[in-house]
Amino acid sequence: MVLQDLGRRINAAVNDMTRSNNLDEKAFDDMIKEICAALLSADVNVRLVQTLRKSIKSSVNFAALPPAVNKKRMIQKAVFDELVKLVDPHADPFRPKKGRSNVIMFVGLQGAGKTTTCTKLARHYQTRGFKTALVCADTFRAGAFDQLKQNATKAKIPYYGSLTQTDPAIVAAEGVAKFKKERFEIIIVDTSGRHQQEEELFNEMIQIQTAVTPDQTVLVLDSTIGQSAEAQSSAFKATADFGAIIITKTDGHAAGGGAISAVAATHTPIIFLGTGEHMMDLERFDPKSFVQKLLGMGDMAGLVEHVQAVTKDSASAKETYKHISEGIYTLRDFRENITSIMKMGPLSKLSGMIPGLSNLTQGLDDEDGSLKLRRMIYIFDSMTVAELDSDGKLFVEQPSRMVRIACGSGTTVREVEDVLSQHRMMAGMAKRVGGQKKQMQRAQNMLKGGNKDQQLAAMQKRMAAMGGGGGAGGMPDMAKMMQMMQGQGGGGGGGGMPGLGGMDLQGMMSQMSGMFGGGGGGGGGGRGRGR
Numbered sequence: 001m002v003l004q005d006l007g008r009r010i011n012a013a014v015n016d017m018t019r020s021n022n023l024d025e026k027a028f029d030d031m032i033k034e035i036c037a038a039l040l041s042a043d044v045n046v047r048l049v050q051t052l053r054k055s056i057k058s059s060v061n062f063a064a065l066p067p068a069v070n071k072k073r074m075i076q077k078a079v080f081d082e083l084v085k086l087v088d089p090h091a092d093p094f095r096p097k098k099g100r101s102n103v104i105m106f107v108g109l110q111g112a113g114k115t116t117t118c119t120k121l122a123r124h125y126q127t128r129g130f131k132t133a134l135v136c137a138d139t140f141r142a143g144a145f146d147q148l149k150q151n152a153t154k155a156k157i158p159y160y161g162s163l164t165q166t167d168p169a170i171v172a173a174e175g176v177a178k179f180k181k182e183r184f185e186i187i188i189v190d191t192s193g194r195h196q197q198e199e200e201l202f203n204e205m206i207q208i209q210t211a212v213t214p215d216q217t218v219l220v221l222d223s224t225i226g227q228s229a230e231a232q233s234s235a236f237k238a239t240a241d242f243g244a245i246i247i248t249k250t251d252g253h254a255a256g257g258g259a260i261s262a263v264a265a266t267h268t269p270i271i272f273l274g275t276g277e278h279m280m281d282l283e284r285f286d287p288k289s290f291v292q293k294l295l296g297m298g299d300m301a302g303l304v305e306h307v308q309a310v311t312k313d314s315a316s317a318k319e320t321y322k323h324i325s326e327g328i329y330t331l332r333d334f335r336e337n338i339t340s341i342m343k344m345g346p347l348s349k350l351s352g353m354i355p356g357l358s359n360l361t362q363g364l365d366d367e368d369g370s371l372k373l374r375r376m377i378y379i380f381d382s383m384t385v386a387e388l389d390s391d392g393k394l395f396v397e398q399p400s401r402m403v404r405i406a407c408g409s410g411t412t413v414r415e416v417e418d419v420l421s422q423h424r425m426m427a428g429m430a431k432r433v434g435g436q437k438k439q440m441q442r443a444q445n446m447l448k449g450g451n452k453d454q455q456l457a458a459m460q461k462r463m464a465a466m467g468g469g470g471g472a473g474g475m476p477d478m479a480k481m482m483q484m485m486q487g488q489g490g491g492g493g494g495g496g497m498p499g500l501g502g503m504d505l506q507g508m509m510s511q512m513s514g515m516f517g518g519g520g521g522g523g524g525g526g527r528g529r530g531r
Contacts, residue, residue: 172211
Protein backbone atom coordinates (compact mmCIF):
# COMPACT_ATOMS: atom_id res chain seq x y z
CA MET A 1 0.00 0.00 0.00
CA VAL A 2 1.15 3.56 -0.70
CA LEU A 3 3.24 5.01 2.16
CA GLN A 4 3.16 1.71 4.11
CA ASP A 5 6.82 0.96 3.27
CA LEU A 6 7.70 4.57 4.10
CA GLY A 7 6.11 4.21 7.54
CA ARG A 8 7.91 0.92 8.21
CA ARG A 9 11.30 2.39 7.24
CA ILE A 10 10.86 5.52 9.38
CA ASN A 11 9.62 3.44 12.30
CA ALA A 12 12.55 1.03 11.96
CA ALA A 13 15.05 3.93 11.87
CA VAL A 14 13.62 5.49 15.05
CA ASN A 15 13.40 2.13 16.86
CA ASP A 16 16.97 1.15 15.93
CA MET A 17 18.21 4.46 17.29
CA THR A 18 16.23 4.19 20.55
CA ARG A 19 17.39 0.59 21.12
CA SER A 20 21.03 1.58 20.67
CA ASN A 21 23.15 1.24 23.83
CA ASN A 22 25.26 4.24 22.85
CA LEU A 23 22.77 6.98 22.07
CA ASP A 24 25.14 9.63 20.75
CA GLU A 25 25.21 12.16 17.96
CA LYS A 26 26.42 9.56 15.42
CA ALA A 27 23.41 7.27 16.11
CA PHE A 28 21.16 10.33 15.81
CA ASP A 29 22.70 11.31 12.44
CA ASP A 30 22.34 7.74 11.14
CA MET A 31 18.64 7.80 12.05
CA ILE A 32 18.10 11.10 10.23
CA LYS A 33 19.91 9.77 7.13
CA GLU A 34 17.67 6.70 7.03
CA ILE A 35 14.50 8.79 7.45
CA CYS A 36 15.59 11.13 4.65
CA ALA A 37 16.48 8.19 2.37
CA ALA A 38 13.02 6.69 3.02
CA LEU A 39 11.30 9.99 2.16
CA LEU A 40 13.34 10.46 -1.03
CA SER A 41 12.54 6.91 -2.19
CA ALA A 42 8.85 7.71 -1.61
CA ASP A 43 9.14 10.64 -4.11
CA VAL A 44 8.95 13.40 -1.49
CA ASN A 45 10.47 16.59 -2.87
CA VAL A 46 14.25 16.92 -2.28
CA ARG A 47 13.99 20.47 -0.89
CA LEU A 48 11.35 19.34 1.61
CA VAL A 49 13.56 16.48 2.78
CA GLN A 50 16.52 18.84 3.25
CA THR A 51 14.31 21.20 5.28
CA LEU A 52 13.06 18.32 7.41
CA ARG A 53 16.61 17.15 8.09
CA LYS A 54 17.68 20.60 9.27
CA SER A 55 14.57 20.98 11.43
CA ILE A 56 15.06 17.65 13.24
CA LYS A 57 18.77 18.38 13.83
CA SER A 58 18.11 21.88 15.16
CA SER A 59 15.32 20.68 17.49
CA VAL A 60 17.66 18.25 19.28
CA ASN A 61 20.94 19.88 20.40
CA PHE A 62 22.99 17.08 22.01
CA ALA A 63 25.62 19.43 23.41
CA ALA A 64 23.05 21.48 25.35
CA LEU A 65 21.00 18.53 26.71
CA PRO A 66 21.26 18.01 30.49
CA PRO A 67 22.08 14.44 31.62
CA ALA A 68 18.68 13.91 33.27
CA VAL A 69 16.73 14.43 30.02
CA ASN A 70 15.23 11.36 28.34
CA LYS A 71 17.01 11.70 24.99
CA LYS A 72 15.11 8.85 23.33
CA ARG A 73 11.74 10.39 24.16
CA MET A 74 12.90 13.82 22.98
CA ILE A 75 14.16 12.46 19.64
CA GLN A 76 10.96 10.49 19.04
CA LYS A 77 8.89 13.62 19.70
CA ALA A 78 11.09 15.74 17.42
CA VAL A 79 10.69 13.26 14.53
CA PHE A 80 6.92 13.09 15.05
CA ASP A 81 6.50 16.89 15.25
CA GLU A 82 8.60 17.53 12.12
CA LEU A 83 6.76 14.89 10.10
CA VAL A 84 3.46 16.52 11.11
CA LYS A 85 4.79 19.91 9.96
CA LEU A 86 5.75 18.31 6.63
CA VAL A 87 2.11 17.50 5.79
CA ASP A 88 0.45 20.36 7.68
CA PRO A 89 -0.30 23.40 5.47
CA HIS A 90 -1.33 25.49 8.52
CA ALA A 91 -4.53 26.41 6.69
CA ASP A 92 -8.05 25.38 7.66
CA PRO A 93 -10.12 23.59 5.00
CA PHE A 94 -13.58 24.77 4.01
CA ARG A 95 -16.38 23.37 6.20
CA PRO A 96 -19.83 23.21 4.56
CA LYS A 97 -22.76 24.62 6.52
CA LYS A 98 -26.14 22.97 6.87
CA GLY A 99 -29.25 24.86 5.80
CA ARG A 100 -27.58 26.55 2.81
CA SER A 101 -26.22 25.51 -0.61
CA ASN A 102 -22.48 24.70 -0.64
CA VAL A 103 -21.05 24.34 -4.16
CA ILE A 104 -17.86 22.24 -4.45
CA MET A 105 -16.04 22.10 -7.80
CA PHE A 106 -13.53 19.34 -8.69
CA VAL A 107 -10.50 19.89 -10.96
CA GLY A 108 -7.58 17.72 -12.01
CA LEU A 109 -6.02 15.76 -14.84
CA GLN A 110 -7.83 12.91 -16.58
CA GLY A 111 -7.34 9.54 -14.91
CA ALA A 112 -6.81 10.94 -11.40
CA GLY A 113 -10.18 9.55 -10.26
CA LYS A 114 -12.23 12.77 -10.17
CA THR A 115 -15.63 11.27 -11.04
CA THR A 116 -15.35 8.40 -8.55
CA THR A 117 -14.09 10.77 -5.85
CA CYS A 118 -17.00 13.16 -6.49
CA THR A 119 -19.43 10.35 -5.67
CA LYS A 120 -17.41 9.25 -2.63
CA LEU A 121 -17.43 12.78 -1.22
CA ALA A 122 -21.17 13.19 -1.92
CA ARG A 123 -21.84 9.92 -0.09
CA HIS A 124 -19.55 11.01 2.77
CA TYR A 125 -21.65 14.14 3.34
CA GLN A 126 -24.90 12.26 2.75
CA THR A 127 -24.15 9.84 5.61
CA ARG A 128 -23.58 12.89 7.83
CA GLY A 129 -27.03 14.31 7.24
CA PHE A 130 -26.41 16.64 4.28
CA LYS A 131 -28.72 16.70 1.26
CA THR A 132 -26.24 16.08 -1.58
CA ALA A 133 -26.33 16.17 -5.40
CA LEU A 134 -23.90 15.69 -8.31
CA VAL A 135 -23.47 17.70 -11.53
CA CYS A 136 -21.52 16.32 -14.50
CA ALA A 137 -19.86 19.23 -16.33
CA ASP A 138 -17.37 16.92 -18.08
CA THR A 139 -18.39 17.14 -21.74
CA PHE A 140 -14.89 16.30 -23.03
CA ARG A 141 -14.50 12.64 -22.05
CA ALA A 142 -16.80 10.12 -23.72
CA GLY A 143 -18.74 8.18 -21.11
CA ALA A 144 -18.12 10.67 -18.29
CA PHE A 145 -21.83 11.35 -17.77
CA ASP A 146 -22.65 7.62 -17.92
CA GLN A 147 -19.99 6.89 -15.27
CA LEU A 148 -21.27 9.60 -12.93
CA LYS A 149 -24.88 8.47 -13.52
CA GLN A 150 -23.97 4.87 -12.67
CA ASN A 151 -22.06 5.86 -9.51
CA ALA A 152 -24.77 8.28 -8.36
CA THR A 153 -27.54 5.73 -8.92
CA LYS A 154 -25.63 3.12 -6.93
CA ALA A 155 -25.12 5.58 -4.06
CA LYS A 156 -28.74 6.87 -4.35
CA ILE A 157 -27.61 10.47 -4.95
CA PRO A 158 -29.50 12.84 -7.34
CA TYR A 159 -27.47 13.89 -10.40
CA TYR A 160 -27.65 16.25 -13.39
CA GLY A 161 -25.96 16.15 -16.81
CA SER A 162 -26.60 16.48 -20.52
CA LEU A 163 -25.85 14.28 -23.52
CA THR A 164 -26.58 17.08 -26.03
CA GLN A 165 -25.15 20.30 -24.50
CA THR A 166 -21.42 20.59 -25.26
CA ASP A 167 -20.64 23.76 -23.28
CA PRO A 168 -19.53 22.59 -19.80
CA ALA A 169 -20.12 26.02 -18.23
CA ILE A 170 -23.78 25.98 -19.30
CA VAL A 171 -24.29 22.41 -18.00
CA ALA A 172 -22.65 23.32 -14.67
CA ALA A 173 -24.73 26.51 -14.28
CA GLU A 174 -28.00 24.71 -15.11
CA GLY A 175 -27.25 21.84 -12.70
CA VAL A 176 -26.26 24.10 -9.81
CA ALA A 177 -29.29 26.37 -10.35
CA LYS A 178 -31.61 23.33 -10.38
CA PHE A 179 -30.27 21.86 -7.13
CA LYS A 180 -30.10 25.26 -5.40
CA LYS A 181 -33.76 25.75 -6.21
CA GLU A 182 -34.49 22.33 -4.65
CA ARG A 183 -32.55 23.38 -1.53
CA PHE A 184 -29.70 20.86 -1.77
CA GLU A 185 -26.96 21.57 0.78
CA ILE A 186 -23.95 19.98 -1.00
CA ILE A 187 -23.71 20.39 -4.80
CA ILE A 188 -20.58 18.76 -6.26
CA VAL A 189 -19.55 19.72 -9.82
CA ASP A 190 -17.37 17.27 -11.78
CA THR A 191 -15.28 18.91 -14.54
CA SER A 192 -13.24 17.77 -17.52
CA GLY A 193 -9.63 16.64 -17.35
CA ARG A 194 -6.85 16.22 -19.91
CA HIS A 195 -3.80 13.99 -20.08
CA GLN A 196 -1.62 17.06 -19.52
CA GLN A 197 -1.90 20.68 -18.44
CA GLU A 198 -3.36 22.47 -21.45
CA GLU A 199 -4.44 26.08 -21.91
CA GLU A 200 -7.85 24.86 -23.12
CA LEU A 201 -8.41 22.94 -19.86
CA PHE A 202 -7.50 25.94 -17.71
CA ASN A 203 -9.76 28.27 -19.72
CA GLU A 204 -12.63 25.82 -19.27
CA MET A 205 -12.05 25.71 -15.49
CA ILE A 206 -12.16 29.51 -15.28
CA GLN A 207 -15.42 29.60 -17.26
CA ILE A 208 -17.06 27.00 -14.97
CA GLN A 209 -15.83 28.83 -11.86
CA THR A 210 -17.33 32.06 -13.18
CA ALA A 211 -20.62 30.30 -13.98
CA VAL A 212 -21.15 28.52 -10.63
CA THR A 213 -19.00 30.59 -8.18
CA PRO A 214 -18.03 27.55 -6.04
CA ASP A 215 -17.56 27.81 -2.28
CA GLN A 216 -14.61 25.44 -2.60
CA THR A 217 -12.47 24.15 -5.49
CA VAL A 218 -10.83 20.77 -4.89
CA LEU A 219 -7.78 19.46 -6.79
CA VAL A 220 -7.75 15.67 -7.21
CA LEU A 221 -4.19 14.31 -7.35
CA ASP A 222 -3.18 10.80 -8.33
CA SER A 223 -0.79 9.46 -5.68
CA THR A 224 1.26 7.65 -8.35
CA ILE A 225 2.43 10.73 -10.30
CA GLY A 226 5.65 11.15 -8.30
CA GLN A 227 7.82 14.26 -8.52
CA SER A 228 5.54 15.98 -11.10
CA ALA A 229 2.95 16.53 -8.33
CA GLU A 230 4.53 19.81 -7.25
CA ALA A 231 4.60 21.34 -10.75
CA GLN A 232 1.08 20.11 -11.50
CA SER A 233 -0.43 21.45 -8.28
CA SER A 234 1.35 24.81 -8.69
CA ALA A 235 -0.05 25.19 -12.22
CA PHE A 236 -3.60 24.43 -11.08
CA LYS A 237 -3.20 26.72 -8.07
CA ALA A 238 -2.18 29.64 -10.28
CA THR A 239 -5.25 29.15 -12.51
CA ALA A 240 -8.07 27.64 -10.45
CA ASP A 241 -6.82 28.72 -7.00
CA PHE A 242 -8.15 25.54 -5.38
CA GLY A 243 -8.64 25.45 -1.63
CA ALA A 244 -8.19 21.74 -0.90
CA ILE A 245 -6.53 18.57 -2.21
CA ILE A 246 -7.79 14.98 -2.33
CA ILE A 247 -5.12 12.33 -2.99
CA THR A 248 -6.43 9.21 -4.73
CA LYS A 249 -5.22 5.62 -5.29
CA THR A 250 -3.32 5.40 -2.00
CA ASP A 251 -4.14 1.67 -1.91
CA GLY A 252 -1.71 0.98 -4.78
CA HIS A 253 1.99 0.16 -4.70
CA ALA A 254 3.51 3.41 -5.96
CA ALA A 255 5.73 5.62 -3.79
CA GLY A 256 3.04 8.24 -3.12
CA GLY A 257 5.19 10.85 -1.43
CA GLY A 258 5.12 13.18 -4.42
CA ALA A 259 1.47 14.02 -3.89
CA ILE A 260 2.20 15.02 -0.29
CA SER A 261 4.84 17.43 -1.62
CA ALA A 262 1.98 19.34 -3.26
CA VAL A 263 0.84 20.46 0.20
CA ALA A 264 4.08 22.31 0.86
CA ALA A 265 4.19 23.71 -2.69
CA THR A 266 0.71 25.25 -2.54
CA HIS A 267 0.12 25.60 1.24
CA THR A 268 -3.22 23.88 0.67
CA PRO A 269 -4.72 21.29 3.03
CA ILE A 270 -5.25 17.68 2.03
CA ILE A 271 -8.82 16.93 3.12
CA PHE A 272 -9.25 13.27 2.13
CA LEU A 273 -7.32 10.22 0.96
CA GLY A 274 -8.87 7.78 -1.52
CA THR A 275 -8.04 4.32 -0.15
CA GLY A 276 -9.85 2.02 -2.61
CA GLU A 277 -12.51 1.63 -5.28
CA HIS A 278 -15.56 1.27 -3.05
CA MET A 279 -17.82 4.17 -2.06
CA MET A 280 -16.69 3.95 1.60
CA ASP A 281 -12.98 4.09 0.71
CA LEU A 282 -12.47 7.77 1.53
CA GLU A 283 -10.54 8.69 4.69
CA ARG A 284 -10.57 12.13 6.28
CA PHE A 285 -7.01 13.50 6.37
CA ASP A 286 -5.62 14.97 9.57
CA PRO A 287 -1.84 15.64 9.78
CA LYS A 288 -1.38 14.20 13.29
CA SER A 289 -3.59 11.16 12.67
CA PHE A 290 -1.83 10.54 9.34
CA VAL A 291 1.64 10.51 10.94
CA GLN A 292 0.37 8.39 13.83
CA LYS A 293 -0.86 5.78 11.34
CA LEU A 294 2.36 6.10 9.34
CA LEU A 295 4.38 5.26 12.46
CA GLY A 296 2.06 2.46 13.60
CA MET A 297 0.55 4.47 16.46
CA GLY A 298 -3.06 4.06 15.23
CA ASP A 299 -5.83 6.56 14.52
CA MET A 300 -8.58 6.07 17.10
CA ALA A 301 -10.58 9.14 16.04
CA GLY A 302 -10.62 7.91 12.45
CA LEU A 303 -11.71 4.45 13.58
CA VAL A 304 -14.64 5.74 15.64
CA GLU A 305 -15.78 8.02 12.78
CA HIS A 306 -15.50 5.14 10.30
CA VAL A 307 -17.52 2.76 12.50
CA GLN A 308 -20.21 5.37 13.09
CA ALA A 309 -20.49 6.12 9.36
CA VAL A 310 -20.75 2.41 8.48
CA THR A 311 -23.41 1.55 11.05
CA LYS A 312 -25.28 4.86 11.39
CA ASP A 313 -28.60 3.68 9.97
CA SER A 314 -28.33 -0.04 10.75
CA ALA A 315 -31.44 -1.26 12.59
CA SER A 316 -29.78 -4.60 13.34
CA ALA A 317 -26.75 -2.82 14.85
CA LYS A 318 -29.08 -0.86 17.16
CA GLU A 319 -30.77 -4.13 18.17
CA THR A 320 -27.36 -5.66 18.93
CA TYR A 321 -26.41 -2.67 21.07
CA LYS A 322 -29.70 -2.94 22.96
CA HIS A 323 -28.97 -6.62 23.66
CA ILE A 324 -25.48 -5.79 24.92
CA SER A 325 -26.84 -3.18 27.34
CA GLU A 326 -29.08 -5.92 28.77
CA GLY A 327 -26.18 -8.39 29.09
CA ILE A 328 -27.43 -10.56 26.19
CA TYR A 329 -25.33 -11.62 23.20
CA THR A 330 -26.87 -14.02 20.70
CA LEU A 331 -25.24 -15.70 17.71
CA ARG A 332 -27.26 -13.31 15.52
CA ASP A 333 -25.60 -10.38 17.35
CA PHE A 334 -22.19 -11.93 16.64
CA ARG A 335 -23.11 -12.25 12.95
CA GLU A 336 -24.04 -8.55 12.93
CA ASN A 337 -20.63 -7.67 14.40
CA ILE A 338 -18.79 -9.68 11.72
CA THR A 339 -20.89 -8.01 8.99
CA SER A 340 -20.01 -4.58 10.44
CA ILE A 341 -16.29 -5.40 10.34
CA MET A 342 -16.62 -6.53 6.70
CA LYS A 343 -18.34 -3.23 5.78
CA MET A 344 -15.44 -1.29 7.28
CA GLY A 345 -13.18 -2.28 4.40
CA PRO A 346 -9.93 -4.26 4.09
CA LEU A 347 -8.32 -5.60 7.25
CA SER A 348 -5.13 -3.62 6.55
CA LYS A 349 -7.17 -0.37 6.58
CA LEU A 350 -8.90 -1.25 9.86
CA SER A 351 -5.75 -2.52 11.58
CA GLY A 352 -3.87 0.69 10.73
CA MET A 353 -6.37 2.64 12.84
CA ILE A 354 -5.99 0.50 15.98
CA PRO A 355 -2.72 0.93 17.94
CA GLY A 356 -0.83 -2.37 17.99
CA LEU A 357 -3.20 -4.27 15.69
CA SER A 358 -1.13 -3.40 12.62
CA ASN A 359 1.71 -5.42 14.17
CA LEU A 360 -0.58 -8.38 14.87
CA THR A 361 -1.88 -8.45 11.29
CA GLN A 362 1.43 -7.65 9.57
CA GLY A 363 1.92 -10.00 6.64
CA LEU A 364 -1.71 -11.13 6.70
CA ASP A 365 -3.22 -10.84 3.24
CA ASP A 366 -6.48 -8.85 2.99
CA GLU A 367 -7.90 -11.58 0.80
CA ASP A 368 -7.16 -14.27 3.40
CA GLY A 369 -8.70 -12.20 6.18
CA SER A 370 -11.78 -11.46 4.06
CA LEU A 371 -12.15 -15.15 3.20
CA LYS A 372 -12.09 -16.10 6.91
CA LEU A 373 -14.82 -13.59 7.65
CA ARG A 374 -16.92 -14.84 4.74
CA ARG A 375 -16.57 -18.45 5.94
CA MET A 376 -17.84 -17.34 9.35
CA ILE A 377 -20.88 -15.79 7.64
CA TYR A 378 -21.48 -19.09 5.78
CA ILE A 379 -21.55 -20.84 9.15
CA PHE A 380 -24.11 -18.37 10.56
CA ASP A 381 -26.24 -18.66 7.40
CA SER A 382 -26.42 -22.44 7.85
CA MET A 383 -28.00 -22.06 11.31
CA THR A 384 -31.72 -22.16 12.00
CA VAL A 385 -33.60 -19.12 13.34
CA ALA A 386 -33.72 -20.74 16.79
CA GLU A 387 -29.96 -21.35 16.75
CA LEU A 388 -29.15 -17.78 15.67
CA ASP A 389 -31.35 -16.31 18.40
CA SER A 390 -29.87 -18.58 21.07
CA ASP A 391 -26.94 -18.14 23.45
CA GLY A 392 -25.13 -21.16 21.92
CA LYS A 393 -25.98 -23.68 24.64
CA LEU A 394 -27.99 -25.69 22.09
CA PHE A 395 -24.71 -26.84 20.54
CA VAL A 396 -23.30 -28.05 23.87
CA GLU A 397 -26.46 -30.07 24.50
CA GLN A 398 -26.69 -31.36 20.91
CA PRO A 399 -23.22 -31.53 19.27
CA SER A 400 -24.72 -33.12 16.15
CA ARG A 401 -25.93 -29.63 15.19
CA MET A 402 -22.29 -28.61 14.56
CA VAL A 403 -21.85 -31.49 12.08
CA ARG A 404 -25.02 -30.43 10.22
CA ILE A 405 -23.87 -26.77 10.06
CA ALA A 406 -20.38 -27.74 8.85
CA CYS A 407 -21.90 -29.82 6.02
CA GLY A 408 -24.38 -27.07 5.11
CA SER A 409 -21.79 -24.28 5.04
CA GLY A 410 -18.96 -26.18 3.32
CA THR A 411 -16.69 -25.71 6.36
CA THR A 412 -15.22 -28.06 8.98
CA VAL A 413 -16.55 -28.96 12.42
CA ARG A 414 -13.41 -27.34 13.87
CA GLU A 415 -14.27 -24.01 12.19
CA VAL A 416 -17.81 -24.19 13.60
CA GLU A 417 -16.35 -24.90 17.07
CA ASP A 418 -14.03 -21.92 16.74
CA VAL A 419 -16.92 -19.58 15.83
CA LEU A 420 -18.93 -20.85 18.83
CA SER A 421 -15.86 -20.41 21.06
CA GLN A 422 -15.40 -16.80 19.88
CA HIS A 423 -19.10 -16.21 20.56
CA ARG A 424 -18.79 -17.53 24.15
CA MET A 425 -15.93 -15.12 24.84
CA MET A 426 -17.91 -12.20 23.41
CA ALA A 427 -21.05 -13.23 25.32
CA GLY A 428 -19.04 -13.22 28.57
CA MET A 429 -17.85 -9.69 27.79
CA ALA A 430 -21.43 -8.60 27.00
CA LYS A 431 -22.66 -10.05 30.29
CA ARG A 432 -20.08 -8.01 32.20
CA VAL A 433 -21.00 -4.82 30.31
CA GLY A 434 -24.72 -5.45 30.93
CA GLY A 435 -24.09 -6.12 34.63
CA GLN A 436 -22.10 -2.88 34.98
CA LYS A 437 -24.90 -0.92 33.31
CA LYS A 438 -27.51 -2.41 35.66
CA GLN A 439 -25.37 -1.51 38.69
CA MET A 440 -25.01 2.05 37.41
CA GLN A 441 -28.78 2.25 36.82
CA ARG A 442 -29.49 1.11 40.38
CA ALA A 443 -27.00 3.66 41.71
CA GLN A 444 -28.69 6.41 39.67
CA ASN A 445 -32.10 5.44 41.04
CA MET A 446 -30.73 5.55 44.59
CA LEU A 447 -29.36 9.05 44.08
CA LYS A 448 -32.64 10.41 42.67
CA GLY A 449 -34.31 10.79 46.06
CA GLY A 450 -33.24 11.57 49.64
CA ASN A 451 -29.93 12.84 50.93
CA LYS A 452 -27.45 12.13 48.13
CA ASP A 453 -24.37 12.60 50.33
CA GLN A 454 -25.62 10.04 52.87
CA GLN A 455 -26.56 7.58 50.13
CA LEU A 456 -23.22 8.02 48.37
CA ALA A 457 -21.39 7.41 51.67
CA ALA A 458 -23.49 4.29 52.31
CA MET A 459 -22.75 3.04 48.81
CA GLN A 460 -19.02 3.61 49.33
CA LYS A 461 -19.15 1.53 52.52
CA ARG A 462 -20.93 -1.32 50.77
CA MET A 463 -18.47 -1.29 47.87
CA ALA A 464 -15.53 -1.21 50.26
CA ALA A 465 -17.01 -4.19 52.10
CA MET A 466 -17.38 -6.03 48.78
CA GLY A 467 -13.64 -5.57 48.19
CA GLY A 468 -13.87 -4.88 44.45
CA GLY A 469 -10.88 -5.07 42.18
CA GLY A 470 -10.03 -1.42 41.56
CA GLY A 471 -8.01 1.33 43.18
CA ALA A 472 -6.59 1.20 46.70
CA GLY A 473 -8.20 -1.46 48.86
CA GLY A 474 -10.57 -2.53 46.07
CA MET A 475 -12.40 0.82 45.92
CA PRO A 476 -13.23 1.89 42.35
CA ASP A 477 -12.45 5.41 41.26
CA MET A 478 -15.57 7.29 42.43
CA ALA A 479 -15.03 10.19 40.02
CA LYS A 480 -15.08 7.77 37.07
CA MET A 481 -18.06 5.98 38.53
CA MET A 482 -20.01 9.21 38.93
CA GLN A 483 -19.14 10.15 35.36
CA MET A 484 -20.55 6.83 34.21
CA MET A 485 -23.72 7.35 36.26
CA GLN A 486 -24.25 10.68 34.55
CA GLY A 487 -24.49 8.83 31.26
CA GLN A 488 -20.93 9.30 30.05
CA GLY A 489 -20.04 5.65 30.03
CA GLY A 490 -23.24 3.72 30.42
CA GLY A 491 -22.57 1.58 27.40
CA GLY A 492 -19.11 0.59 28.46
CA GLY A 493 -16.90 3.51 27.46
CA GLY A 494 -15.29 2.80 24.11
CA GLY A 495 -17.67 -0.10 23.89
CA GLY A 496 -20.47 2.31 23.13
CA MET A 497 -19.48 2.53 19.49
CA PRO A 498 -22.49 1.55 17.41
CA GLY A 499 -22.20 -1.51 15.22
CA LEU A 500 -19.63 -3.23 17.40
CA GLY A 501 -22.26 -4.23 19.88
CA GLY A 502 -20.74 -2.33 22.80
CA MET A 503 -17.44 -4.18 22.51
CA ASP A 504 -14.45 -2.20 23.82
CA LEU A 505 -11.52 -1.71 21.44
CA GLN A 506 -9.12 -3.84 23.47
CA GLY A 507 -11.64 -6.65 23.30
CA MET A 508 -12.08 -6.06 19.60
CA MET A 509 -8.32 -6.35 19.03
CA SER A 510 -8.23 -9.55 21.02
CA GLN A 511 -11.16 -11.04 19.11
CA MET A 512 -9.82 -10.05 15.71
CA SER A 513 -6.37 -11.46 16.44
CA GLY A 514 -8.15 -14.68 17.43
CA MET A 515 -10.24 -14.69 14.25
CA PHE A 516 -7.34 -14.15 11.87
CA GLY A 517 -4.18 -15.08 13.69
CA GLY A 518 -4.56 -18.87 14.07
CA GLY A 519 -4.60 -20.52 17.46
CA GLY A 520 -8.22 -21.44 17.06
CA GLY A 521 -9.55 -18.35 18.79
CA GLY A 522 -9.29 -18.74 22.51
CA GLY A 523 -11.43 -21.47 23.95
CA GLY A 524 -11.92 -23.20 20.62
CA GLY A 525 -8.21 -23.88 20.37
CA GLY A 526 -8.09 -25.55 23.76
CA ARG A 527 -11.11 -27.62 22.99
CA GLY A 528 -9.59 -28.76 19.71
CA ARG A 529 -6.37 -29.84 21.44
CA GLY A 530 -8.28 -31.85 23.99
CA ARG A 531 -9.98 -34.05 21.40
